[in-house]
Amino acid sequence: MILAGSNRRLHSVHRNSGLAVAGLAADGRQIVSRAKSEAANYEKVYGEPMPVKELADRVASYVHLCTLYWWLRPFGCGVILGGYDRDGPQLYMIEPSGLSYKYFGAALGKGRQAAKTEIEKLKLSELTCREGIVEVAKIIYGVHDEAKDKSFELELSWVCEESNRQHEKVPSDLLEQAK
């Protein structure tokens, strides 16, 4: 019953970085909106796209802020931030506590333990992006429990040399292949 493309969980934050949200979708939108405005403001002031490390820092500070005051509730979602800047591609995960680390592979959500085990089996340093999307799709399908979970729509996006270092949705033919 899902209308394809209606529940976007992958968002572009700037030309070269994107955010994946796991958890309360509405809270996720707030984080994305904040990240977008941080990235736009950075480029306005400094004239260059925001480095991913800096963006992760800002998002983490923002998420952490909501854990400091009794009248604010923490964000009900975690976020995975991927981007490509001068230091190459980088992956950060920001948890609702405000904890932010740089990762080679990360997973969030209900099936994250199983997904993490699967990712650890992959040889990440040798995987190209094209091969990577197939692997990632496999993991998502593998972790999805047919009986317990609702049906879902796969969303894939990447930032790599092939996409000209821009964050964009994986071209539909590759997406079909991955499925």
Next chain:
Amino acid sequence: MPYYIIRNPYVTGNSVIAMKYKDGVIMACDTGASYGSTLRYKSVERIKEVGKHSLIGGSGEFSDFQEILRYLDELTLNDHMWDDGNSLGPKEIHAYLTRVMYNRRNKFDPLWNSLVLGGVKKGPKGDEKYLGMVNMIGTHFEENHIATGFGNHMAIPILRGEWREDMTFEEAVKLIEKCLLVLLYRDRSSINKFQIAKITTEGSTIYPPYALKTNWGFAAFENPSKGAVGTW
């Protein structure tokens, strides 16, 4: 509160000429920017792409044009990040620019530019070509052919006489070159280095700068002081 800061332009770009042709819109201008009466900058790109469907050409204060490009960059980035299969077309961008220019004018702090906005986008009736212009006081309109600055006086009469609905790209370039040549001869702030840009459904192309052939071989130029009586 800022009031009555009607500025003077410092570094100004020259005319921009644009017109619709069979496959889309063609735009041309010279690559010079003057500092008053000095031809200070000779390699200035005054036509830029905006989003996927439009081209913008700017004459007037060049720094204001750069600022407008920055606003448009923000606009198109946000539009791009929606990622919903829709993107801003030339008509929408023209409307946005009109708002920006008119509002600045009302604050007595205008962006001292005449902007030409052209593009092609798929509409309900197929591919729709769009060409419009906005100037510093917010006057805006849509036409089949546009010229700013001196082009209004020298190029528009030519375009009105010779523009036709279904010109091919080559015919359009010839007509535009005719207008550019007239401007080169008669407008003292133009230089012989032009850029032509076109936009079609396939996308936009901004061609590298080139020069036009001019003819100065008139008898009256041979010995200009022949008929002069002499100074006192």
